[in-house]
Amino acid sequence: MILLNALAVWAATLVPGIWVSGWSQDPLMVVLAYLVVGAVFGVINAVIKPVLSLLALPITCLTLGLFAIVINAAMLMLTGWLVTEFIPGVEFVIDGFLWAGVLGAIVVALVSALLGRFLQPERA
Template identity: 35%
Template sequence: MNLIVRVLLTAIAVVLLAKLLPGVAVEGFTSAIVVAIVIGVLNVFVKPILVILTLPITVVTLGLFLLVINAGIILLADNFIDGFTVTGFWVALLFSLLLSFLQSILFSVLKEDVR
């Protein structure tokens, strides 16, 4: 049940960011739910592999290269989903930062409601 709520909250964050950022577009809430699921799957399976493969450059850049990996995950999700569009790398980077920020806020509210 908690997973479904997290996916829905992420979809809401995706829709909000698509309205705010000029380079991001999502066709509807159904596409936003698919985006949330695909980003979650990519974060679980692809991101750890990329982090391990790029560990030397991540250490040299003091962890800032992880932002590039997050933007790459967003661009990869853009390639997989037809109803989701991100225009470029910098927009994907800003989208990933804002999505992480919104998710942390929304998930913290969810944890307070459970207690």
């Protein structure tokens, strides 16, 4: 799951205004930085996102589910803040909520759905 999140975050860095930098420019350190960001993003999505989604259920219903994109963008922004503040040497930056955050959240959701569909085993 961490690898799936790391790949989704890597795809989100294709959006202008989102980038990840690691401890050095060594490819292994950059991959490790993406794995750290993927792990933090996974924990946030497992712990905070369900509570926030439940609290925002009325507005999500009123907007026919579009508010879920805003919640995903908020989770991405929270991940960026936590990684940049609390993990020395790793920086995950999102330049603005409206464009970079929302577009990054859409990219992460699409890539996660596609990779999850193809990489995770089917359940009976």
